[in-house]
Amino acid sequence: MADPSSYRPKPGQIPDSPGVYKFRDEHRRVIYVGKAKSLRQRLANYFQPIVSLHPRTATMVTTAASVEWTVVSTEVEALQLEYSWIKEYDPRFNVKYRDDKSYPYLAVTLNEEFPRVQVLRGHKKKGVRYFGPYAHAWAIRETVDLMLRVFPVRTCSAGVFRNAASAGRPCLLGYIGKCSAPCVGRVTPEEHHELAEEFCDFMAGRTGTYIRRLEKQMMIAAEDMEYEKAARLRDDTEALRRAMEKSAVVLADATDADLIALAEDELEAAVQIFHVRGGRVRGQRGWVTDKVEAVDTAGLVEHAIQQLYGEESGDAVPKEVLVPALPEDVEAVTAWLSGRRGSNVSLRVPQRGDKKDLMATVARNAQQALVLHKTKRASDLTTRSRALEEIAEALGLDSAPLRIECFDISHLQGEDVVASMVVFEDGLPRKSEYRRFQIKSFEGQDDVRSMHEVISRRFKRYLAEKEKTGEWTDGDVPGGDVPGGDGEVPAEDPRDDGRPKRFAYPPQLVVVDGGQPQVAAAQRALDELGIDDVAVCGLAKRLEEVWLPGDDDPVVLPRSSEGLYLLQRVRDTAHDFAIRYQRSKRTKRIRTSPLDAVPGLGETRKQALIKHFGSVKRLRQATIEQICEVPGMGRKTAEAVVVALAQAAPAAPAVNTATGEIMEDDGGGTA
Numbered sequence: 110m111a112d113p114s115s116y117r118p119k120p121g122q123i124p125d126s127p128g129v130y131k132f133r134d135e136h137r138r139v140i141y142v143g144k145a146k147s148l149r150q151r152l153a154n155y156f157q158p159i160v161s162l163h164p165r166t167a168t169m170v171t172t173a174a175s176v177e178w179t180v181v182s183t184e185v186e187a188l189q190l191e192y193s194w195i196k197e198y199d200p201r202f203n204v205k206y207r208d209d210k211s212y213p214y215l216a217v218t219l220n221e222e223f224p225r226v227q228v229l230r231g232h233k234k235k236g237v238r239y240f241g242p243y244a245h246a247w248a249i250r251e252t253v254d255l256m257l258r259v260f261p262v263r264t265c266s267a268g269v270f271r272n273a274a275s276a277g278r279p280c281l282l283g284y285i286g287k288c289s290a291p292c293v294g295r296v297t298p299e300e301h302h303e304l305a306e307e308f309c310d311f312m313a314g315r316t317g318t319y320i321r322r323l324e325k326q327m328m329i330a331a332e333d334m335e336y337e338k339a340a341r342l343r344d345d346t347e348a349l350r351r352a353m354e355k356s357a358v359v360l361a362d363a364t365d366a367d368l369i370a371l372a373e374d375e376l377e378a379a380v381q382i383f384h385v386r387g388g389r390v391r392g393q394r395g396w397v398t399d400k401v402e403a404v405d406t407a408g409l410v411e412h413a414i415q416q417l418y419g420e421e422s423g424d425a426v427p428k429e430v431l432v433p434a435l436p437e438d439v440e441a442v443t444a445w446l447s448g449r450r451g452s453n454v455s456l457r458v459p460q461r462g463d464k465k466d467l468m469a470t471v472a473r474n475a476q477q478a479l480v481l482h483k484t485k486r487a488s489d490l491t492t493r494s495r496a497l498e499e500i501a502e503a504l505g506l507d508s509a510p511l512r513i514e515c516f517d518i519s520h521l522q523g524e525d526v527v528a529s530m531v532v533f534e535d536g537l538p539r540k541s542e543y544r545r546f547q548i549k550s551f552e553g554q555d556d557v558r559s560m561h562e563v564i565s566r567r568f569k570r571y572l573a574e575k576e577k578t579g580e581w582t583d584g585d586v587p588g589g590d591v592p593g594g595d596g597e598v599p600a601e602d603p604r605d606d607g608r609p610k611r612f613a614y615p616p617q618l619v620v621v622d623g624g625q626p627q628v629a630a631a632q633r634a635l636d637e638l639g640i641d642d643v644a645v646c647g648l649a650k651r652l653e654e655v656w657l658p659g660d661d662d663p664v665v666l667p668r669s670s671e672g673l674y675l676l677q678r679v680r681d682t683a684h685d686f687a688i689r690y691q692r693s694k695r696t697k698r699i700r701t702s703p704l705d706a707v708p709g710l711g712e713t714r715k716q717a718l719i720k721h722f723g724s725v726k727r728l729r730q731a732t733i734e735q736i737c738e739v740p741g742m743g744r745k746t747a748e749a750v751v752v753a754l755a756q757a758a759p760a761a762p763a764v765n766t767a768t769g770e771i772m773e774d775d776g777g778g779t780a
Contacts, residue, residue: 116176133175142198163403165202188438204402215228216237240313258287320346368385369433369471370475373406379396379397428450428455442456499670516567517621517687524695525695529684531679533682557630615642618645620647621648704753
């Protein structure tokens with residue numbers, strides 16, 4: 110625990126101007142990012158006596174080991190830079206809302222020749238029109254199914270579209286009138302694109318025009334005694350009305366607004382957002398966050414706005430943003446939002462009328478979300494804490510292992526030997542720090558030797574990263590084979606910018622998949638590097654026994670033990686991760702071809718060769734002149750192909766196991 114006075118800037122060093130500041134810990138990781146109208150006044154607040162600070166702030170400043178700042182011209186620039194750094198460094202003491210990329214959106218791919226309507230999740234793409242987010246994907250599909258009667262836009266995948274075009278027959282939706290079948294030329298690209306634009310207009314809230322148009326067409330058809338057409342138009346109108354009813358009118362028709370509401374206690378906060386477009390609720394989303402910093406409602410609102418609109422632009426930022434409390438720098442936040450939209454944005458607290466009533470509804474949703482989260486979270490936190498305590502007690506550790514790393518070896522009969530490393534922090538997987546290894550020092554099957562190599566490589570990287578930070582004094586660097594491990598303390602690495610480093614942070618516990626031999630190999634690797642503050646254990650699959658280095662008998666945890674369940678989950682995760690990597694390597698190796706060794710021969714020309722000759726065997730029998738006949742093949746490349754195929758030994762012939770017949774390789778090969 111650091112003393113804040115040890116890194117407090119000297120008087121007069123801090124400028125009295127807007128800026129953004131970063132606190133770093135002893136490993137140079139950025140642990141907190143903040144902004145201020147006056148850096149001097151804001152940073153002075155952090156260096157008061159510890160007893161006068163908020164407990165969360167006190168924890169942060171005692172965890173930090175240094176502070177630095179960047180001066181900017183305006184408060185809007187400070188807001189933008191703060192958001193960018195929070196996204197880049199992922200500081201542990203900043204409020205971070207749960208990522209919302211799992212929410213489904215209705216997307217229309219207007220950037221394609223024949224736009225497609227589909228449900229998408231994840232990052233937004235340029236040229237695609239999005240509507241939502243929605244709470245459930247089935248709600249989107251029900252709406253789309255109703256609207257396809259009137260706007261028969263393509264919904265099929267690229268593969269289905271190509272197959273239908275080559276076969277000259279549309280899919281089922283084309284036959285029942287829910288697709289205009291552009292794949293077989295029933296409509297031109299321009300006509301189909303116009304349909305997609307009309308679909309987007311309706312989803313954007315401009316519904317009255319299409320309803321009135323259909324009703325007028327229905328009346329004309331009835332007057333002309335075209336009753337079947339009139340009945341179809343009537344059904345189309347009802348379908349659109351049902352689609353509209355799925356999003357009730359809550360505000361005036363022209364209202365485009367986002368309503369943000371909060372429910373919070375001392376430890377956590379829940380955020381709910383309603384997206385109102387054209388007066389109707391078009392989407393909803395919600396987040397829950399731990400209040401890891403001392404922040405009030407206004408601060409939470411500001412963080413939510415940054416999360417919502419930090420990567421949005423244009424119409425994705427509404428004309429109005431209604432909040433329960435205004436941010437401290439309301440002018441800067443409003444200017445930032447207006448800049449992202451490209452026109453004025455109103456940021457305010459609703460005081461009366463329909464908007465205040467709707468805000469109350471959003472607040473009730475936030476309160477219910479917080480209650481539901483706490484109901485689930487209480488059990489999860491209790492279980493994980495008990496599991497970590499049981500592991501610490503069973504293994505004789507001084508404290509609960511908050512960071513656990515597990516290693517597993519995978520191979521197929523000694524080929525494609527790989528290893529995996531998975532990381533669990535506070536009992537939860539931290540997938541961003543999973544790592545994969547290829548065994549390099551030998552070939553063949555030897556799990557013990559492989560485990561020793563992997564553990565050595567992982568912790569050599571840790572020692573190298575630790576040395577870069579200058580944490581050792583002269584002559585204290587362990588591990589003589591670590592780069593720079595001659596006792597010299599290197600100069601500060603200018604590339605050390607606080608981003609999470611690979612292998613930079615040590616675990617409290619290393620778990621290996623295996624028994625005594627694997628555990629002994631892992632411990633030997635740590636001993637050779639001089640690392641004595643990391644515990645090691647192994648989990649054997651046969652009887653789920655826990656093995657410790659140097660013990661002849663295993664530790665047997667009760668079958669109902671939460672600690673055993675956690676170790677099993679960690680081990681199984683590492684096992685699955687290793688198997689997936691090993692299979693991908695095997696698949697890649699099987700798919701290799703002698704043509705891969707030809708310099709300058711790309712995938713297109715390889716496929717052209719195989720298509721022209723039918724197989725690698727027939728290509729091997731071809732002359733240079735015959736190869737030159739393939740479009741795009743010059744004589745120099747043809748000569749290189751002949752040489753590469755001559756050097757590569759032909760594969761063993763396939764044998765029919767039923768008859769014993771040797772089968773000729775006349776089929777297509779893989780390039």
